[in-house]
Amino acid sequence: MYKAPNIRSGAGIVRELKHLPGRVAVMTMDIPWAVMQEQCPWQPDHVHMVADMDLETVERLEAALPQCDVVVGLGGGSCCDTAKYIAWKRGCRMVLVPSIVSVDAPLTNMIAVRVDKTVNYVGDIFPEELLIDHDLIQRAPAELNRAGACDIASIHTALHDWKLAHENNGEPYDAAIAILATDCLNELDRNAEEVYKVTPKGIDTIIELYRREVKFCTEFGSSRPEEGAEHIVAYNIEHLTRRHFVHGDLVGFGIHAISMLQNNRAAWATDLIRRCGLRYDVPDASRDELRQALTSLKEFKAQAGLFYSVVDAGVIDREYVESVMAGLPESPSR
Ligand SMILES: [Zn+2]
Missing domain, CATH: 1.20.1090.10 (Dehydroquinate synthase-like - alpha domain)
Known part of the structure; x- marks a missing residue:
């Protein structure tokens, strides 16, 4: 069933991540993570660098990732989709912080994974918390x-x-x-x-x-x-x-x-x-x-x-x- 997201946007709003309660696991990639650290140095409990969206990869990650209370997707579509996969499997809280607005992954309930190089959609989780940081997004290629x-x-x-x-x-x-x-x-x-x-x-x-x-x-x-x-x-x-x-x-x-x-x-x-x-x-x-x-x-x-x-x-x-x-x-x- 459709769930409306709570979207908060502004310059520097990414700093709010620091106040998340409990154990936090971040799904990100090198560039968005480095930009985030420049703007707001932060050491969450786990930082995972997303490599690809092969179904096998995300399944393995979900099995190996330690317990967490909140999963954060910080980056482009693959980072958001990896966070969605973890939160969908575990039923934990999820916060998405797109570092780019090139795809609708931060808003949809489906998760795009690749099986034999073709895109398949799995899952069903509507993102309920979004932070739209203008500074962060403006750092990505126009x-x-x-x-x-x-x-x-x-x-x-x-x-x-x-x-x-x-x-x-x-x-x-x-x-x-x-x-x-x-x-x-x-x-x-x-x-x-x-x-x-x-x-x-x-x-x-x-x-x-x-x-x-x-x-x-x-x-x-x-x-x-x-x-x-x-x-x-x-x-x-x-x-x-x-x-x-x-x-x-x-x-x-x-x-x-x-x-x-x-x-x-x-x-x-x-x-x-x-x-x-x-x-x-x-x-x-x-x-x-x-x-x-x-x-x-x-x-x-x-x-x-x-x-x-x-x-x-x-x-x-x-x-x-x-x-x-x-x-x-x-x-x-x-
Ligand atoms: Zn399209």
Whole structure:
């Protein structure tokens, strides 16, 4: 069942960790831990450096970690997810301190673990205590913090696909939730410049919009309101290249490409992701890889057994692919 998080944000709020009662175990990584120590030297009972999110790794950690009263996740998605895994298994108190806002892991109840290199979701624990330290988050690379806007901006293309699946396929649709989602998209639009500049307002906007999104998706029972064919594009790039990317880079490209396929205010959508600073030309992929990911969308969707979307209904031909590519920023860095 959904539990609302208590979110406290501000500059230097990370200092509150020192006052946690009982035995404290921190799940972190080198960089966020070093930044934390600069701002606020602190020696908790246990500090664990997170290596990866393989299911085996977290299972082993949970078995070996000494008893604790509070588990703290201090860092990016893997640190938050490792803390969530420990707290879920042990039923202990959990405090999450994201050092970056690139993914929604600090707000969701699911834990992303890897089994044979593919992401699986386990667990069910809604984070109830969050500390959002602006100083700490502003120390992370700006482009990674901006990437957090991707799973809010994806509402634009996801809502279109959701409605299409309802009209063509009779999938359940909830107009009231679609309105809540549209409100989030508009809120992102109004704050795009703050997000781009990674100001305190920009950071709080991303966290607040994630909070609202997790709430309505949980109440609806799926991520349909924020996950559409733009994510199929993202998954296909990873599938084709077998490489790992910044999620926001992939979804940014997906929103650009899919809003065109949907004939859905494409110029506005591309402008929104550009204003938020999403790198929608995927700097870590070649133009040919991007072309191939679009050309093979229908095949990939069928093979992977993914949800109904404009990928099923639309016409994906050479002309479409080239128009998407022509809309990417010029002079790519490769
Ligand atoms: Zn996503």
